[in-house]
Amino acid sequence: MSTAPPAIPLGSIPQSIRSVAHYVKIANEHADRDIVVYYWCLFKAVEDAMATDSSSPEAKNFLTVAMNILEQLKKANKDNDAIWLDVVAQSHIEDQAQRLFTYANSQDDSGQFNQKMMKAFYTCGYLFDVLSMFGALDENIQSARKYSKWRATYIFGCLKRGEQPISGKLMAGKDGDDSNELNALSAEFNASANISSGPPASKYPTDFSSHSPQPYAGGGATQQYSPKPGLQPEVGPFHQQPRDDFNTYNNLPGGQQGQQPPTKPSPAQRGQQQQFQKPSPQQTPQPGIGQNSPTPSYQPAAPDLKLEDYLEAKKYTKFASSALDYEDPKTAIDFLLKAVAVLQKKDAGGSSGGLL
Template sequence: MAAPLSPLPPQFKSLQHHLRTAQEHDKRDPVVAYYCRLYSMQTGMKIDSKSPECRKFLSKLMDQLETQKKQLGDCDSITQEIVGSAHVENYALKMFLYADNEDRSGRFHKNMIKSFYTASLLLDTLTVFGELTEENIQHRKYARWKATYIHNCLKNGVTPESGPVGFEGEEDYNEDDEGTSYASNEAPDRSSSTYQPGNMPTSNFSGIQIPPGAHAPANTPAELPPSAGVASSTVVHPSPQNIPSVDPSLYNAQPQGGTRLTPEDFARAQKYCKYAGSALQYEDVNTAVENLQKALKLLTAGRE
């Protein structure tokens, strides 16, 4: 477990929940803990790297990162960015999926609120690898809004509504008395909803897998029940599409002699499969087929 840091400078208040998430995952999932701290380090450097208290804090945080990196040794999720990105993303989406299924089943409790909010923090963390995809930006906005909305409903004795009813995007956040950051304003007015079907994630996350060495978030089931799925109100009947042609040689593709796949190749193939699953959520057959072809070619030929 990482050594405790010095008191958090006021300038870094926005990072307190990312650092708390890192501490919570030191034993549960050290890779997730490492990238939460790395995100905090990079973001803190942008906020203030000159004042004495901030420099002192960042110096100790850097020491924590170096110690943790040595402890993790040659872990692929640390030495290879694409593997680390897949690890954190899959973990975040697994947590999001748990909370989303609880929400759509009408089970509102502090655990699912924290799962929604923590998922949004971990999606923040993905920015250490580059810009977020539009899909993950939407996941993050929705998770934060949902945590805020349900928290305020329960606080005010109001029964929350399941699903994305009333979703209008991110809100402002303040720290509540439980030490978890949610918006301080009241639950949104659902009569003026700007939600449009197809713009928001649903609980039907095809292709989400927990990477080797990762664990389901605390207090969430390792496997969600088969009945957990998209609420009936979100079901969209597909419209006819022109299915793109598939290279016939891929139907009977087999690994070519001498082809050796690296962990990076496997991680990239996994990402292509995930992208294909996400495309099918939005009935985008062309994108789904394109990504599946890329994954199959990579796995059989060792190249794209």
Template sequence: MASDLDITVPDCYKQVRPYILIAKEHDTRDPIVSYYARRYAMETAMQMKQPRSPETKAFLFGLMDVLEKCKKTIQDAGNDEVVSSDVVGSVHVENYAIKIFLFADNEDRASRFNKNTVKSFYKAGLLFDIMQTFGELSDELATNRKYAKWKATYLNNCLKKGETPHPGPLDEEGGVGAPVYSQPPNTPADGVAPPPAGFAPSTQTYPPPQQPMYPPPHQPGPSYPPQAPSASYPPPASNLMPPGAHAPPTTPEQSGGQIGIPGPTDQSTSGVQLSISDFAKAQKFCKFAGSALQYEDVPTAVENLEKALQLLKTGKVD
């Protein structure tokens, strides 16, 4: 797998270092996540419009070269669609981000406060950042992103001070209660939480085998976020993904370093051949319908459900 070990990130681009770091960590664990992490780093660096110098040019051209090598590795493995279609790619990265977020939230609510819990919230926040390479975040993902970054900062500060954190969200007075999403102390104005002390790539499994799904059935108190259907809280991957589509393995190790997307097509009940992209688009329409129902927007919900049905029945949408 391509590597950026020889690429020096100039101080003027230090904002993208966390995404380069998480890309390196996933080079063998999940090359698709690694590719999109680098793509987001490249897009962010280009938008910063720093003065061109030999140092900045070497960084940008070097990162671009590594990005293309990552893409070719994925394509050579027979999975071109996951890097050529943002719809397919976004489903993969979103599922992976949610899986890490739910693991961290489970650990936090079970009062298992340690560095791995902090790192998991921190990584989930970065992965939600990376989702912006596909466009503006949905309200649900934006909420998850803000909460993950706040929780990483809060837990890290408590551990450094030797204080016992409160599990779950806090109310505005600092006690256990409804979630708050105001900017936490010591968080930069751009909303990017600082990395926890000692943060570095690790071999920690996210989530570990047999980890129960969110929320723990015994956990009292208000749930975060609300239990209404949303794009941020899909059911287990076995129910979420249609036949032929890809869902991340339960643990990165189960993938054996391979990019495990099944065959390119499947057949609908009407005999129409559907691609992975078709299934992903149908899933998006269903998510949009679910979001519309949360706002009691019945016409929009019906329209998106009809589009999903039409796509699954005919293989196209008018």
């Protein structure tokens, strides 16, 4: 898409659905730099707004405007898998939330308290909320969401009162979030960034790739937030139950209808965000389960594999696992072949005789 989508003035959100302002604000901030985050944050706002108030004239007007924007984005991004496919969208948004969390947590641990890190906590907390549209959240993500919102509100309150915040790792047992403080924090950001007049400049760094994931103990818990469980052999994918449909737009009073994305994924043709966790060593493949021959020859992995190769292969296997949740074996096979092609340094469209 050549031009950024329009920002929705927060002042246009009626009081009855004011709680969705968090998602609209984050969408506006990403309008000119991440169309996927923009789309799904606005989608989340529409979904929550319809569940709260879809009958008042003010709510209808907001929903109509937001839904029209979503439909225009879908038409203009027909080749963007992260707009059309849940599994790709989930991976993209989870990656952005992970980067923000890692950045904010590292700043918190080092005592660097400022608006940038506070806003990173705030944003990733609500991006974790957006992930809930794709299925039940993993327990670690639920903890990270709660921790992020708590840190954002706590640091906001301290800075507002002129107090020195205490690092989160030194405050075991004090997790939680306050909706009033979150609303005040959102209003503060809105005023400083002038969100209603259009997408603001970035208030926090957009490149977090130099920050490796850090553990935290929300509320004194020993459990760590470890994004991308698909990268860990002993843990399954976060979301085992993808959404079956997108009926959100079909119940709006006044006959507003929205185009529905496909209910099953189709093979993605583009790579997504890299992950930031080194996988465990691969087990030696076992020959004898080939597609075209009862005794296929084993084709070893390329000798010069790099970390990003392993991460990309893991990404494709995660996509394949989600495709199986949809009972779509063709898509699962396509993604598995892509993973094999990465490990063997071959064209993904080549022969599958060396799959195992």
